Amino acid sequence: MAFSIVLFEFVVLIFSAVLHEVAHGYMAEKLGDPTARNAGRLTLNPLKHLDAFGSVLMPLMLYIVSGGAFFFAAAKPVPYDPRNLEHPRSGSAKIALAGPGTNLLLAFIFGLVIRILSYTAVPDLLLALFAVIVYLNIALMIFNLVPIPPLDGSRVLFAILPPTPGTYKAMYFLERYGLIIVLLFAFFGFQYLLPVMQWLFTLFTGQLLPF
Secondary structure, three states, X not given: OOHHHHHHHHHXXXXXHHHHHHHHHHHHHHOOOOHXXXXXXXXXXXXXXXXXXXXXXXXXXXXXXXXXXXXXXXXXXXXXXXXXXXXXXXXXXXXXXHHHHHHHHHHHHHHHHHXXXXXXXXXXXXXXXXXXXXXXXXXXXXXXXXXXXXXXXXXXXXXXXXXXXXXXXXXXXXXXXXHHHHHHHXXXXXXHHHHHHXXXXXXXXXXXXXX
């Protein structure tokens, strides 16, 4: 894979992850929690959102282990305080869904752009770059919806499950070992999400993956 393409993918991932996190913060603020704004996280400045592990070490490890075929990056999670929410359980779920929802919107918009531009004489390279944006935002959305802490899907799942001692016990276990489970999933389980991602890509763009 050419270095310029890898660099473009990395930049797209970082800025898509930043928009993902900012969306969490804005949703929290809309629901009554100013924690993200007070922490200076409602900004598009990537330096405010970069995380040493998720933004640098993890993508580097995935790139090396996959032989350059795959990598993934994440931004530092935006903080929020559920005590400031009128309805903490449903509010937490809405905040969690705001991030993947933003990636879904970005994938849909650029997919629509690809559909429109495919009928024009634009260079194939431009369409390929837009395709990267669509695919990586689909990947961010799908990956973050996996119900393993600290991913967004876990907050949605625990908001749906009844607040029983068993639920809290499972939540505690997953939060304690969640990062390890997420890493194992990223290395060994992410491949099982690829068919869903490819289907969504075709749905949004009307085309098959060019890579």
